[in-house]
Structure formats: C-alpha cells, structure tokens
Amino acid sequence: QVQLVESGGGLVQSGGSLRLTCATSGYTLDYYAVAWFRQAPGKEREGVACISSSEVVSDVVDDRGTYYVDSVKGRFTISRHNSNTITLQMNSLKPEDTGTYYCAADPRFGRSCSVLSPDWSDDMGYWGKGTLVTVSS
DSSP: OOOEEEEOOEEEETTOOEEEEEEESSSOGGGSOEEEEEEOTTSOOEEEEEEOOTTOOTTTSOOOSEEEOGGGTTTEEEEEEETTEEEEEEOSOOGGGOEEEEEEEOSSTTOOGGGSOTTSGGGOOEEOOOEEEEEEO
16 A cells, blocks of 8 residues: 655744655655645645656656646745655745645656646545644744
C-alpha cells in the first residue's frame, strides 16, 4: 500500500521559510505527478503546487514541469529531492499561508500536471495525513 508522509511543518514568523518534505516507501514518485495542497481552518482545501511526472512525454503535452497557484508564485518551489521524495520550499511566508499541508500523488503513470483537473485534487489517488504550518504576524 502506498503511503505518503509529510514532514517539516512548524511555527515560523512572517517572512520566514520552511521546507516541507513528502516521502514514500515502496513507490517511486518519479513516475507520477505529485502535488501539495493546503487547508486553512474554516476554508476549503486548495492546490498549492504540482510537479509533473519525470516520465512525461514532452512532445505530447505542453508541460512546464512545475505549476503553482498564483498566491505562492515566486515564493514556493516544488522539486524532486530523489526518486522517493518531493520537497516544497516555502520562502517569504505570510500569515495567510497558515494551514495543514498535504502531499498527494496521481496514481496514473507519466502524466503532466497540465492534463489534470484544474485544482489537481480530483486526480490524486494517494494522500498523506498532513503537516501543520503556522505563520505568525
């Protein structure tokens, strides 16, 4: 069974940085699109960043590799640390970034984030349990 485990959350002051990690065992994340989501108290879950499968056939789809929601562009970076780990580097954090952050993986091989549902979540088949990020003002 695929398990995703997030870590790296915590309390940070506004303007600070955190690095979140999504790790799995027995499953090679390289082959699948992976996304980070967050949910603030009382709000709906939203997609934050997505990274396409490293096996995307680039002549089939127009793939930029990484995708971000507008509110985090220029501040957050999603990347592959190794075949089993995805990181989310978060800089210049703001109080509105507070929430529980989840990583999730598309169970279908070799897809670009650009072909997933608009907020990516409908296509994610595996979810972690989340890590809490709190940004104080």
